[in-house]
Amino acid sequence: MEAGNNRPIIIKRKKVIAGGGHHGGAWKVAYADFVTAMMAFFMLMWLLNATTEQQRKGIADYFSPTIPINRVSGGGAGAFGGDNIFTRETLAQSGTGGIANRDGDEAVDVGATAAAQETASLEDLEAALLGLGGESALSDNQLRHVVTRLTDEGLVIEVFDMPNAPLFYGATDTPEGVTVQILEMIARILGSVTNDVAISGHVKAETVVRLRNPAWDVSTSRAARTRLILEAASFDPDRIARITGEADRDPIVSDSSSIRNNRIEIVVLRSDL
Template identity: 30%
Template sequence: MKKGAHTTIIKRGGKKANHGVHTGAWKVAFADFTLAMMALFMVLWIVSSVSKDERREIVAQLNGVSLFGGGAFSPLNDPSSGSNSLPIAPPVPAIVDTKEATETEESQQTESLKDVLSRSDRELNELSEAITKIIAELNAQGNLSLEKVPQGLRILLQDDNDRLMFPRGSARMTHFFTRLLSELAPVFNRIDNQVVINGHTDSANYRNNAGYNNWNLSGDRALAARSVLEKGGLEARRVIQVNAMADRMLLDPDNPLAARNRRIEIMVLTQAASDSLYQFYGRDGVKVVKPIIDRLQ
């Protein structure tokens, strides 16, 4: 190095990386995405593990309504008025247009449902006409009335001021009403519909006999009506339920002792209403829609 020469020293300073602040929001988004994918694969697995009929039953159960709040059964509610029973389209090969296949299947299902409802409605009208004719022949206009409801045909048999269906406090049916029910019995066999029989009393109470009350009486009267109908020719398999209602549903609540409160109600159910009843109680002691886990196993 020459004397007097200057040495240049270059000092390089390190730059600090200016990274953005990480909040962890991406973890939440990723977790949501993972959960959605897992749910999708679960649905696909379940759909591929059950048969077409089983999927329809599951969908019908999930879209059903409850007995007391708008749904699956009751003779007081009609699930067939909605279109909640559309089936899930079965898995199809990749070369098939799944959207088109689903629309075609749903269209066929809807047409079938309309046909069933139309036929049921026509049969109930014919039944109503036949019963009206019997009412006229027996001059029973004051003792029997018909009402068409969404769940089927409701037939009311009740006392009036001249005729009693049962003596007070008794479940033995009088001669006139025995003849009336015997005439009606064969008419119910003309259509393939299930029947529910309900017994009702007024609000008169038994004295000093807590062991027998209006619940017992209304049930015994409903059973007596069933017995007369079957002896008159009604097929026993038609009767799906017999109920005791006591005085819980008075026709004339302002006059709880009125004769019209003492009555027998016969509900001729539509197919949809009887199917809903089976869904609520189960058919032959077995739930209509078994738990999914049982089906998968």
């Protein structure tokens, strides 16, 4: 073999850098932290929407730094001197309760609960009258004269005139037969609650100017006749809080001369007012 054929063998070793070169894998860690943070954020939003105010208050109290740590031994084996961490009145050697006394908050909670129960009771009354949850206590002919609405004062029950179907004869306080039937049914339904009621009469405005406007007398006498019909249907007269005649001063529709303004309003008053 000739000397010229003895060529040196050169081996190249290629260095492979893992992780995408100079970027490394740090971006993956950062991305994972971002996704985790977003997940925690959306879980927080969901919890705020899915929990009640009372539940959120309980969670806040759990993390509230109002639980004192007993630094002086009270003779007990526990870290709190033998007393319970949740004792409200006394904690060994401290004289204060382990849970912050939130009497003001409790009073607000009790008031809110009572108001919610009151609203639920009025809604049940409304449902029984109008048949919102099933069959109505009123017939279709009677039901077309009645609408209700919940207000800050209570449940307002409106009984109003329909075209060619008035509640009273002419401009008098003599009720039509359907009016008596509606008021008797309302009296029976109101027997399921103990709330006081207020009665007011309303009439439409006259299209011509009269020397003596009968609106005040008519609205007042109709409210008084409504009271008599309710009492005749065994409604407790002591629950009548007031009777007023509003004349044509409180129209329910923009056209003050519309017969829709001829109405009797029976307000089931909230008991906390």
